[in-house]
Structure formats: C-alpha cells, structure tokens
Amino acid sequence: MMNYSFLDLAKEVLERKNVPLSAEEMWEFAGQQGLWERLNSSGKTPVRTLSARIYVDIKNNENSCFTQVSKRPAKFYLKNKIAGLDQYEEKQEKAGDRHKFKERDLHILLSSFVRTDEHFKCLTKTIYHEVSKRGRSGKNKWLHPDIVGVHFPFESYTENTLKLFDMLKVNPYKLYSFEMKISVNLANLRECYFQSVSNSSWAHEGYLVALNISEEPEMMDELRRLNNAFGIGVIRLDAEHFMQSEILFSAKEKESLDWDTINRLVDDNRDFQHFLNDLMEDIKVGKVKSIYDEIYEDEEVAQIKCKEKGILP
Known part of the structure; x- marks a missing residue:
C-alpha cells in the first residue's frame, strides 16, 4: 500500500x-x-x-x-x-458568518495607504451613494465610485515651479477613482472589474481595491488580460500592515477626463460636488486647507481598530 x-x-x-x-x-x-x-x-x-x-x-x-x-x-x-x-x-x-465588517470599514486602510504610497501621495474622500438623487431604476447604476482621490503637488514642487506649470499649461494634479470590495475571486471578478471601469471614466486613474483577492493562476491571468484591455488597476489591501498593501496591476493613466460624467456626478451626488469644490479651493490658495478622509498614522493603531471591527482575528 x-x-x-x-x-x-x-x-x-x-x-x-x-x-x-x-x-x-x-x-x-x-x-x-x-x-x-x-x-x-x-x-x-x-x-x-x-x-x-x-x-x-x-x-x-x-x-x-x-x-x-x-x-x-x-x-x-x-x-x-x-x-x-x-x-x-x-x-x-x-x-452572517463570513464578514462581520463592512466595505466602508476598509476605506481608512486604503486612504492611509494611498496617502503614503509614492505612486499616489493622494488625499481621499468617501462618496456616500445614499445622498445621491434617486433616478429611474438602473439609470445611475455603477455611476459612483466608492472613494475619490486627488494628488496635490504642493509637497513635491516649489511655488515657482508650480507657477511655471501654470504658464506652460502642464497639469501636476491627478484625480483617482477607487471601487472597494471585501473579496474578489473568479466568481465575481468580471462584475467587480466592470463596475470599476464604469465608475472611473471621469478620473485619470481607476482602481479596483479588495482585502481578499484569489491568487489562483487563472484569476491572475484574467486580471492581467482585463488590465491590458481596459486599464483599471488592482490593489490588494493588507489590514495587518496597511503600508504593505500591494498594487498588483497599475492603472493606465488617461490624458483627458470624461467631463460629461464629471458633470453628472456633480449634479447627482453632493459628496462628489463638495470634493470638487474643496480641491478647487485648495488649488486656488496653493495649499491643503479642506478636510479629507481620516487616515491612520500608526500601524499599531490600525491593527487595534481592525481587530475591533473584526477585519483582523
């Protein structure tokens, strides 16, 4: 035997x-x-x-x-x-056995990661779908991103350099769209990915973000194919060490924004309208004065909070 x-x-x-x-x-x-x-x-x-x-x-x-x-x-x-x-x-x-926490409990982890990550260095704002106007059934499906972000160049460039950007019509600012999920696997991948495609057309870069992402080869191959075809990036969050969250696939940066969608978002959702008003005010004064999403400054604090919410065992 x-x-x-x-x-x-x-x-x-x-x-x-x-x-x-x-x-x-x-x-x-x-x-x-x-x-x-x-x-x-x-x-x-x-x-x-x-x-x-x-x-x-x-x-x-x-x-x-x-x-x-x-x-x-x-x-x-x-x-x-x-x-x-x-x-x-x-x-x-x-x-009720799988997740005792909600998607929005993960927002602060993403906000903390993209604030410190060299690729992003951005500030975020959560967009609450509940405050959107109620349109006809299906009209605004997948219109709203879960989180929006903006990179301000104030920390990276001197005042004179920023003035030169303005004179040369060079845009040093960048807008981001993030779609948050708890888990992504082969069963729900296409729906999650195309939701990200749909609600990120207005931004320079769009990302699908999840805490749990299946690592089976077929899943990675499909993600790679979708990324090559549609340009949406993928981020895997690390709840234990948020700074070690990974950009599995980088987004393809769009040179021009979808102004029609931006106009729809401003008209439909006051959170998005406030976000644009805040960033325009900050650009006008040349520094960040507005209030954006809260972030974790310390990983130990983040771990304690994640355990309280059931994100970490």
Whole structure:
C-alpha cells in the first residue's frame, strides 16, 4: 500500500468538508476524522508541513488539484470544486458568518495607504451613494465610485515651479477613482472589474481595491488580460500592515477626463460636488486647507481598530 502523504490528507479533508480551509482547519478536521494515524510522520510542526507541501505543490505542479483562494488567512480549495465557490460564499454571507465588517470599514486602510504610497501621495474622500438623487431604476447604476482621490503637488514642487506649470499649461494634479470590495475571486471578478471601469471614466486613474483577492493562476491571468484591455488597476489591501498593501496591476493613466460624467456626478451626488469644490479651493490658495478622509498614522493603531471591527482575528 502506498504511503499516505500530507497532500493525500489535504485532498481528503477538502473533499469531505467541501469548503475552503486553512492548513490549521484542515489539520484539526483531520484529527477529528482519525486521519492523523494514517500519516507516516513524526514532525513537531505538522500544520507548517501541511501548509508548505500544499504551497509547493501549487507552485511546482501544473496538474496540482489545489488552489489558494485567499491570502489572509491563507485558505485552499480543490480546483475541480472552484465553480461552486460563489454559492458557498453567498451562503456564508447570508448566514452572517463570513464578514462581520463592512466595505466602508476598509476605506481608512486604503486612504492611509494611498496617502503614503509614492505612486499616489493622494488625499481621499468617501462618496456616500445614499445622498445621491434617486433616478429611474438602473439609470445611475455603477455611476459612483466608492472613494475619490486627488494628488496635490504642493509637497513635491516649489511655488515657482508650480507657477511655471501654470504658464506652460502642464497639469501636476491627478484625480483617482477607487471601487472597494471585501473579496474578489473568479466568481465575481468580471462584475467587480466592470463596475470599476464604469465608475472611473471621469478620473485619470481607476482602481479596483479588495482585502481578499484569489491568487489562483487563472484569476491572475484574467486580471492581467482585463488590465491590458481596459486599464483599471488592482490593489490588494493588507489590514495587518496597511503600508504593505500591494498594487498588483497599475492603472493606465488617461490624458483627458470624461467631463460629461464629471458633470453628472456633480449634479447627482453632493459628496462628489463638495470634493470638487474643496480641491478647487485648495488649488486656488496653493495649499491643503479642506478636510479629507481620516487616515491612520500608526500601524499599531490600525491593527487595534481592525481587530475591533473584526477585519483582523
């Protein structure tokens, strides 16, 4: 009889449970099912061994039956069951077991990241959809971004340089659009991505942002294809260390803005109108005087707040 390996154990556990699991959850369930005894192993850290074996198999074996569906916490699933993952997630969300926090609880993490990141160095403003005018059903669907941002050049250039920009009609300011999600996987990728495409046409750069982004190869390939075709960037948030959040795919910068959409947003949503009024006032006086979204200055404070909200365990 062939030896029963850690990979055999992982596959059997995932088949029995039929839901994504972390290495710790797999090991615990394997113990409950009496599978430990079938392993020919005496290692002191079996959970680490199990996790490492799965990671290596996914990386080096193109025919691996496993796929990683989330990063923090790292959870794995069987490729042949990935099509049913959206149904599992919907059931979990309806039951209230999946996320005890809301998308807007993640806004301050994004605002803190883009304030310090060298690519952005921008200030943000949350756009509340609730204050928008009520139009005909579907008329304004996917019109509003969740968060808007502006990069001011005041910290980067001297006053004389800014005056020269103005004389040469060079625009040193940049507008950003961010669509926030808790999780993005193959099941909801296209809807999330095209929502970002729809509500970012007015900005220089648009981004889809999520806390959990599936890392399976098919998912990354599709994201790369969509990015090449439509130019929306992708950011993965890191709740534990917000400064280590990643730009997985950079947005393609647009040279001209969609003024018709800007006009619609100003007419439809007072938050967006206030955002434009604030940035125009700040540009006029040459410094930031308006109030933008709150940010975290310290990662330890951010971690405490994220644990309070249930974003971190």
